[in-house]
Amino acid sequence: MDPLAENFLTILAIFCLFYILFYISKHGKGKGKALLGPRPLPIIGNLHMLSMLPHESLYHLAKKHGAIMSIRLGSVPAVVVSSPEVAEIFLKTHDVVFASRPKFQVLQSIYNGKMGIAFTEYGPYWRSLTKFCNQQLFTASKIESFAPSRKEVLTHFIESLKEAAAAKEVVNISKKVGNLNAKMILNMILGPVKKYEEFNLKEIIEELLYMVGVFNLADFVPFLGAFDLQDDFISTMLTELNKQINPNGDIMDRNCIKAITIDMIVASLDTSTAPLEWALLELIKHPRVMLKLQKVLERIIKKRMLDMVLKETLRLYLVTPMLLPRESRIIVNVWAIGRDPNVWSNNVEEFFPERFVNRNIELHGHDFKLIPFGSGCRVCPGRKLALITVKLILAQLVHCFDWELPGGMSPNELDMTEKFSSTLPRKNNLCAKPIYCM
Ligand code: HEM
Numbered sequence: 001m002d003p004l005a006e007n008f009l010t011i012l013a014i015f016c017l018f019y020i021l022f023y024i025s026k027h028g029k030g031k032g033k034a035l036l037g038p039r040p041l042p043i044i045g046n047l048h049m050l051s052m053l054p055h056e057s058l059y060h061l062a063k064k065h066g067a068i069m070s071i072r073l074g075s076v077p078a079v080v081v082s083s084p085e086v087a088e089i090f091l092k093t094h095d096v097v098f099a100s101r102p103k104f105q106v107l108q109s110i111y112n113g114k115m116g117i118a119f120t121e122y123g124p125y126w127r128s129l130t131k132f133c134n135q136q137l138f139t140a141s142k143i144e145s146f147a148p149s150r151k152e153v154l155t156h157f158i159e160s161l162k163e164a165a166a167a168k169e170v171v172n173i174s175k176k177v178g179n180l181n182a183k184m185i186l187n188m189i190l191g192p193v194k195k196y197e198e199f200n201l202k203e204i205i206e207e208l209l210y211m212v213g214v215f216n217l218a219d220f221v222p223f224l225g226a227f228d229l230q231d232d233f234i235s236t237m238l239t240e241l242n243k244q245i246n247p248n249g250d251i252m253d254r255n256c257i258k259a260i261t262i263d264m265i266v267a268s269l270d271t272s273t274a275p276l277e278w279a280l281l282e283l284i285k286h287p288r289v290m291l292k293l294q295k296v297l298e299r300i301i302k303k304r305m306l307d308m309v310l311k312e313t314l315r316l317y318l319v320t321p322m323l324l325p326r327e328s329r330i331i332v333n334v335w336a337i338g339r340d341p342n343v344w345s346n347n348v349e350e351f352f353p354e355r356f357v358n359r360n361i362e363l364h365g366h367d368f369k370l371i372p373f374g375s376g377c378r379v380c381p382g383r384k385l386a387l388i389t390v391k392l393i394l395a396q397l398v399h400c401f402d403w404e405l406p407g408g409m410s411p412n413e414l415d416m417t418e419k420f421s422s423t424l425p426r427k428n429n430l431c432a433k434p435i436y437c438m
Contacts, residue, residue, distance in 0.1 A: 037070035045072025055321035059336040078329035082336040084368035095376035100327035116259035165436040174429035278317040308353035314372040
């Protein structure tokens with residue numbers, strides 16, 4: 001971005017931040033008081049107050065200090081947002097001002113100098129790539145054109161579960177569902193599965209999510225040449241190869257296509273698997289909801305209950321509990337918003353999908369009570385694809401099978417511990433015995 005424009009946006013961001021803080025101190029609960037927050041220590045600021053699950057620590061701090069709270073991450077001041085009203089001010093009213101991402105040095109080498117979408121600063125380059133993705137890759141017709149490929153992968157998956165059911169085997173659902181989801185999505189991004197299986201991409205990506213920065217993906221994924229050129233995302237991007245994408249002279253070159261591909265793969269694999277695991281786990285824990293869902297799936301009116309189960313899962317188990325980082329150090333704690341009793345009533349901790357009956361809350365970032373995909377211009381561009389994949393897999397898992405826990409374990413004994421990685425998965429894999437029920 002032009003340095004002048006960058007400076008201007010920074011000044012504007014600071015101005016808006018002060019305006020918002022002033023507005024809230026005048027009109028909010030703590031009328032007349034300065035912005036509250038826990039007292040920072042020298043050098044480390046409030047870092048000592050954050051546990052391995054920082055969204056939870058921030059949630060408890062916000063209960064004490066308010067829905068907008070100042071903290072210090074070392075010497076860096078940050079503002080933590082924990083209510084739908086304040087989230088709306090940052091993500092809608094002043095969206096563009098807070099839309100940039102911080103620069104992560106370590107990512108420069110991974111992306112080989114050319115960034116993709118997810119970690120790129122807000123500006124003409126990001127806008128052109130996002131526009132291209134929305135208009136060429138994530139269109140309804142493109143997603144629909146992969147329905148037969150999704151169906152084929154799903155049929156194999158169901159067959160393998162049927163075999164496990166016949167043999168009374170316990171299956172590692174986390175792993176199986178992760179592989180299925182990866183196959184569905186990678187088919188769409190890279191082309192036919194056989195080709196990338198050779199590179200063990202799933203494991204490479206998992207490692208990347210943990211150890212961002214220690215390898216160059218291109219070494220492991222001999223770029224492009226290995227893939228069949230069907231109408232997958234890569235071949236669509238290749239139609240633009242070396243073309244100028246905006247009047248600033250940015251070019252869609254190989255590195256740019258590579259960076260978008262890395263973004264899509266990293267952003268899609270575990271993100272879609274985690275909600276599936278959590279949803280199935282909650283359904284096993286709540287046979288009442290499981291039965292209700294199985295019954296409605298037998299009838300035509302299946303969509304609504306499935307939607308409600310998914311919304312309830314995404315309310316309680318946020319894949320990115322604090323969205324992706326924003327340059328101006330705004331932390332929107334969507335995990336805390338999902339547990340706000342003022343929004344969800346006192347049974348916030350309970351898995352109760354029926355709370356969505358007669359509540360017209362959608363998942364696309366317009367309703368700030370539930371924003372698992374973020375909101376505003378940085379909203380997740382893959383959300384429609386993710387919702388289609390997750391619903392399709394969940395419906396099959398529940399419609400075709402009952403699930404029994406191994407070793408006579410009761411649902412209440414299920415381990416609900418979260419693991420803090422970029423996608424907040426369960427700490428331990430979910431294992432259960434499928435019982436074919438068709
Ligand atoms: C259940 C699955 C998913 C969830 C919960 C999810 C959630 C999110 C969230 C919270 C953000 C950040 C929004 C913000 O900062 O305001 C994001 C960004 C992004 N997601 Fe997803 N995502 C999912 C699946 C996918 C899939 C399937 C793809 C692509 C194939 C994808 C591609 C991206 C990209 C490229 C970005 C960066 C957007 C930007 O910075 O402009 N996501 N996602």
